[in-house]
Amino acid sequence: MFTFGGEAPFLTVVVPCYNEEKVIHETTRRLAGVLDRLVQEQLIAPESKVLYVDDGSKDETWTLIDELSRTHPFVRGLKLARNVGHQNALLAGLTAAGACSDCVISIDADLQDDVTAIRSFLYKFHEGFDVVYGVRESRSTDSFFKRNTALGFYRMMKLLGVNIMYNHADYRLLSHRALSALLEYKEVNLFLRGIVPLVGYRSAVVRYDRHERYAGESKYNLRKMLSFAFQGITSFSITPIRMVTAGGFIIFVLSFLAALYSLFVHLRGQTTSGWTSLILSIWFIGGVQLMSLGLLGEYIGKIYMEVKGRPLYNIEINQLLEERKADADR
Numbered sequence: 001m002f003t004f005g006g007e008a009p010f011l012t013v014v015v016p017c018y019n020e021e022k023v024i025h026e027t028t029r030r031l032a033g034v035l036d037r038l039v040q041e042q043l044i045a046p047e048s049k050v051l052y053v054d055d056g057s058k059d060e061t062w063t064l065i066d067e068l069s070r071t072h073p074f075v076r077g078l079k080l081a082r083n084v085g086h087q088n089a090l091l092a093g094l095t096a097a098g099a100c101s102d103c104v105i106s107i108d109a110d111l112q113d114d115v116t117a118i119r120s121f122l123y124k125f126h127e128g129f130d131v132v133y134g135v136r137e138s139r140s141t142d143s144f145f146k147r148n149t150a151l152g153f154y155r156m157m158k159l160l161g162v163n164i165m166y167n168h169a170d171y172r173l174l175s176h177r178a179l180s181a182l183l184e185y186k187e188v189n190l191f192l193r194g195i196v197p198l199v200g201y202r203s204a205v206v207r208y209d210r211h212e213r214y215a216g217e218s219k220y221n222l223r224k225m226l227s228f229a230f231q232g233i234t235s236f237s238i239t240p241i242r243m244v245t246a247g248g249f250i251i252f253v254l255s256f257l258a259a260l261y262s263l264f265v266h267l268r269g270q271t272t273s274g275w276t277s278l279i280l281s282i283w284f285i286g287g288v289q290l291m292s293l294g295l296l297g298e299y300i301g302k303i304y305m306e307v308k309g310r311p312l313y314n315i316e317i318n319q320l321l322e323e324r325k326a327d328a329d330r
């Protein structure tokens with residue numbers, strides 16, 4: 001199925017979906033438009049596919065995907081046994097697609113990312129880039145709150161020495177070899193945005209405008225967003241632990257000075273009532289200790305999850321694989 005070099009490359013567009021019944025049809029229509037043109041321009045092979053990954057949706061998403069796979073030759077579905085979250089669903093799709101694609105593009109189902117940018121991705125791929133990052137030109141459709149928390153997150157990651165692309169979500173193209181390299185990173189605490197730059201290879205950036213969600217609701221509420229950011233930070237940097245150690249050291253030095261001072265005061269016979277300072281320091285040290293313990297616990301928890309090495313997802317139906325088997329039988 002691979003075309004490598006010679007003919008037009010086999011592209012698979014991987015689309016994770018969780019309760020997206022309202023958008024699937026429109027997404028398919030628009031992706032079809034883009035893919036048709038790309039095939040005409042011979043930028044991609046005519047057999048190229050869109051792979052919808054149903055992440056354990058509770059609505060009619062899978063039924064729709066299944067129907068579309070019968071009526072649209074380029075649509076295929078991958079059904080996960082239960083909801084495992086965006087990052088894991090994406091990984092499931094990339095892994096399934098990786099076996100038969102010269103390049104893959106990951107995109108959200110909700111049409112927030114401009115599908116017409118796919119063409120520019122392909123141009124970059126043909127120029128020889130292995131990784132193409134879609135970077136949001138404007139975030140005007142995001143709320144003030146989301147824009148600023150996102151900005152804070154990118155700044156923090158940079159400060160901690162983690163290399164991630166500014167304003168890039170999971171809209172990107174990966175060549176076959178970049179994807180294979182990516183799949184070698186066997187982390188349970190998955191943060192794809194952080195891992196892709198580690199893979200290396202030549203990368204390019206394509207800028208696009210981010211739109212409103214076409215229909216339905218965002219699945220990332222404040223709690224999920226914060227947990228995603230925290231996950232990103234603690235999976236990629238041990239600087240927070242070092243900061244705790246440094247903080248502890250500074251407090252230790254300060255308390256030593258304070259001890260010297262109180263001894264000095266005591267020897268001069270000036271008894272201080274001391275209650276205020278005592279209470280303050282107990283609370284302060286107590287707070288610092290609890291916070292440090294919590295942070296250490298977070299990393300230990302991560303180690304625990306990694307050590308268990310549980311599978312990140314279970315596949316119920318893989319239409320790509322079924323098709324390949326059927327082809328082989330023929």
Ligand code: UDP
Binds near residue numbers: 020086089107218219
């Ligand atoms: N998604 C998923 N599993 C989940 C949550 C979300 O596969 O548990 C998908 C969702 O269907 C969408 C993409 O991940 O295609 C991004 O989610 P969403 O648009 O809700 O996030 P936002 O754009 O608001 O950050």
Ligand code: MG
Binds near residue numbers: 108110112213218
């Ligand atoms: Mg969205």
